[in-house]
Amino acid sequence: MLEFSIVLAKGQNEFFVEIASAIIDELDRAGHSGTISRDGFVPQRRGLINVLLPPHEFYRLEGMYTEPKWNVLQRTVFICAEQPGTQFFEDDIFLAERAGAVFDINRSSVAGFRRRGIPARHFPLGWTPTWSHAKFAADDTAEAEPRSIDVVHLGIFSAHRAKTIAAAGADLQHLRSRIVLGDDHRSNDAPAANFMMGDEKWDMLRDARVLLNTHVSERPYFEWLRVVQAICCGCAIVTEHSAGYAPLVPGEHFLAGGPEALGPLMRALLDDEERRFAMARDAWLLLHDEQPFSRSVASLIEAGTELDRKSVQGGATAEYARGRIPEPEFEVSDYVEEPMAPVLKDIRLELMDMRRRFDRLNVTLAEGRPPPLVERVAQTTAYAAAQPRVSVITALYNYERHIAAALQSAADSTFGDLELVIVDDGSRDRSLHEARRWMEANEAVPALLVRHPVNRGLGPARNTALDFARGELVFVLDADNLVYRRCIATLVDALDADHEAIFAWGMLEMFDEQGAVGLRSPYPWDPVRFRDQNFIDAMALIRTAWLRDRGGYTTDARLYGWEDYDLWCAVAQAGRRGVFVPSVVARYRSTRHSMLTITDISDRVAKSVLAERHPAVFT
Helix, strand or coil: CCEEEEEEECCHHHHHHHHHHHHHHHHHHHCEEEEEEEECCCCCCEEEEEEEECCHHHEEEEEEECCCCCHHHCEEEECCCCCCCCHHHHHHHHHCCCCCCEEEECCCHHHHHCCCCCCEEECCCCCCCCCCCCCCCCCCCCCCCCCCCCEEEEEEEEEHHHHHHHCCHHHHCCCCEEEEEEECCCCCCCEEECCCCHHHHHHHHHHHEEEECCCCCCCCCHHHHHHHHHHHHCCCCEEECCCCCCCCCCCCCCCEEEEEHHHHHHHHHHHHHHHHHHHHHHHHHHHHHCCCCHHHHHHHHHHHHHHCCCCCCCCCCCHHHHCCCCCCCCHHHHHHHCCCCCHHHHHHHHHHHHHHHHHHHHHHHHHCCCCCCCCEECCCCCCCCCCCCCEEEEEEEECCCEEEEEEHHCCCCCCCEEEEEEEEEECCHHHHHHHHHHHCCCCCCCCEEEEEECCCCHHHHHHHHHHHHHCCCCCCCCCCEEEECCCCHHHHHHHHCCCCCCEEEEEEEEECCCHHHEECCCCCHHHHHHHHHCCCCCCEEEEHHHHHHHCCCCCHHHHCHHHHHHHHHHHHHHCCEEEEEEEEEEEEECCCCCCHHCCCCCCHHHHHHEEEEEEEHEE
């Protein structure tokens, strides 16, 4: 009997722990034993083989402190899981020259090792009882109980992944989806709101009809671990075009398409439950019958047996010292702000304030009296009698091209108990005219239009809208954005289910004139994130009473463009929280608006103001 010690670094990602656990279970069924070591390499002895899973991660996390002798690595099996063409793969190539045996879970990576002269072997992931939370027979035609989640997505956040999911946003809005995006800069080794593990993960996969698989980058690397685990739980797979998916067959065991096709593919499959079930069943049976994980573990046992024949004292005794994996150098220019940036921002803000005072003076001279701060412009026929539960508030400034579409998207909402409150903040274009024209064409929608004769800024405009809001909840809709039809209803349900939450928000599909470009607000509530940046967009559903008690949005000029950032920090400072809906609920227009341009000049002063106002958040 052989004993395998699977060496993992402290803080290593959970999915490697899941692979290690499956290996240990299969070893036990084969009459051998396995353990996980978090304390480095186990001292050599006959019958014991160390396994690094994967080598590069161990050395990046702990290798700088613990470097085994050459003869230890000669009796060590490497199991790798990185994509060719990445720095991580190059790290594994560098280390693999010292290993006793090398495996990789992906065929393309095995080929990459062999091209570099390293005789790697394939270690395919497959069906294993450890991951299997569903059971099928060839003559099964339907499941006993329906699954309550239409689409699940699991993976760390990346720009490519965000863009791909955003491209499917129009279709995801119709589905019961759960989009989970983990952090790409933290160790995913413990349960978190945006990282599923343990029973929570298996329960979610067991309850999902389809797993949406997207790539972390442009490389079409098939995410075998995620796909195999989903298949073992009875999910059907819809994935981006991939390479290295054999023995699975596209169209038979999964569906594949480009980013623009993933949404329609999911909806078509979900609309045909018989086909969805057959695809999930056939994929499960294929892995169960033709690619059981036990075969890979048998190859590991064979390699371990070969290595165990080598003398424990054999091989070179020199310290492993051919160099360490270089860490990325710290670039000061990436983190240090230009010294003149705060001054430039102050000048821009002062010029903006001077223009407002000049405009007010002009109106005063022209009309013989100072203009009012606010004046009502129009209301629809349906406005007076309405008793809305939700007030959709929109601050409008120079968005004549987009305001009608924004208002129409809210009016088309499946949640009908709402009103629209639009505040034109002294627009210099035809925004006021376009808003009024839309209202005249939609008299059946409860809507009120008021204006600031002179521009006052985003905070005051939103606060004016808040003053006129009659709903117990307010939804903030910027004038160039759009909501999907189920957005408001979904967020209302989230607040109704969580009475302690102050507000609710979901993911936003970022788009421009060319189409989807990414995701905004992809992470769940975590006040620690506010120390780095604002991770929640203003487009959210908020309890009106709390917002009014708080005094609405800040009007501090030092926080210009950060009004929503300040609001969310205030929630955290008060010991309260928001509730996140892990679905794409709305569309965010990605443009370089003048307000964002000024905001991005410098964040030094604004950050210090936030820290002063909300010390519990930034301490």
